[in-house]
Amino acid sequence: MAQEVRGVIAPGKNQPVRVETIVVPDPGPGEAVVKVQACGVCHTDLHYKQGGINDDFPFLLGHEAAGVVEAVGDGVSEVAPGDFVILNWRAVCGQCRACLRGRPQYCFATHNAKQKMTLTDGTELSPALGIGAFAEKTLVAAGQCTKVDPAVSPAVAGLLGCGVMAGIGAAINTGRVGRGDSVAVIGCGGVGDAAIAGSRLAGAARIIAVDIDDRKLQTALTMGATHTVNSRTTDPVEAIRELTGGFGADVVIEAVGRPETYEQAFYARDLAGTVVLVGVPTPEMKLELPLLDVFGRGGALKSSWYGDCLPSRDFPMLVDLHLQGRLDLAAFVTETIGLGDVEKAFERMHEGDVLRSVVVF
Ligand SMILES: NC(=O)c1ccc[n+]([C@@H]2O[C@H](COP(=O)([O-])OP(=O)(O)OC[C@H]3O[C@@H](n4cnc5c(N)ncnc54)[C@H](O)[C@@H]3O)[C@@H](O)[C@H]2O)c1
Ligand SMILES: [Zn+2]
Ligand SMILES: [Zn+2]
DSSP: OOEEEEEEEEOSTTOOOEEEEEEEOOOOTTEEEEEEEEEEOOHHHHHHHTTSSOSOOSEEOOOEEEEEEEEEOTTOOSOOTTOEEEEOSOOOOSOSHHHHTTOGGGOSSOOOOSSOOEETTOOBOEEGGGTOOSBSEEEEEGGGEEEOOTTSOHHHHHHTTTHHHHHHHIIIIISOOOTTOEEEEEOOSHHHHHHHHHHHHHTOSEEEEEESOHHHHHHHHHHTOSEEEETTTSOHHHHHHHTTTTSOEEEEEEOSOOHHHHHHHHHSEEEEEEEEEOSOOOTTOOOOOOHHHHHHTOSEEEEOSGGGOOHHHHHHHHHHHHHTTSSOGGGGOOEEEOGGGHHHHHHHHHHTOOSOEEEEO
């Protein structure tokens, strides 16, 4: 029987979000219903609310979540009721041109639930990133559930479902940061700090954190940054070059999503270095660079979707490293909040005093 639970809805462009009763159908073939235990507030949820992703309102927000599988539909063998899982937005299809070439981390036809969750009047909801986990229960494709060690706290585990995975993966998977590399990270929110933690994990020798907010730079130091640059007062390109023997960093990770910070990243890397764009720009943004510099500086200009992660490979591994004390994921949880506090959490995100607010149930 379909169930009625509480969930956070974005009703229309820039309208405040609110808690409503939503209807969660029983899982159909290939689907699972998950009892959500924790869900982080990501900048992308705010993009949805502002209409920056698309116009398919009303959205059911939330997508950085962990919980327990409650029920599965026909044909589901990868998870079973009672499993502790992190929800992912990359349930790979195994059949698209990327999957068939052995590159499932780029899967172009990822799975989501086929049935729709609705409001009680039948209005269909668009779940953020195909998840919608600011809700007591949510319906997803079974492949969106990745089993991990249940010893980890749900509030910590959920963050791997998006921002923290995106940042760690931007460094390790996309940027290929390795032992002895110099890395600069521009924008030290949850994603940028995760890129810093990932760079430390990969053995980077020098990790330069750049932000316009000194509080963010202080936190970045605790995540593994070896140097900080406040780009409001100091030219970050010159500062990064100075800190790297005059050359620039091997890998520069842009975790803001703006043309001016991308340009800083472009010029702050060494010749033949790598730029990784993990920040998400908005549709009106444009970039202008001398084509000769694009050629002459060589190297690689890459974008990182979801940290080029493969959830089945990366989530359990990162949870294990956390449980072994080698990756402090708990440091990303600034506060735990209730389902009714999401609008306030968006405001706090703007004020810049949180890395992650996490809704716990
Ligand atoms: N690629 C992906 O798969 C993926 C996944 C999740 C989030 N994201 C994106 O990553 C970006 C960061 O997300 P977040 O959750 O860390 O956001 P956040 O708001 O927590 O952090 C942004 C940080 O950038 C800093 N900043 C803002 N303007 C700056 C500037 N001009 N120069 C330097 N620093 C500046 C802010 O002070 C803040 O510390 C967002 O664009 C988000 O949508 C991408
Ligand atoms: Zn595929
Ligand atoms: Zn996210």
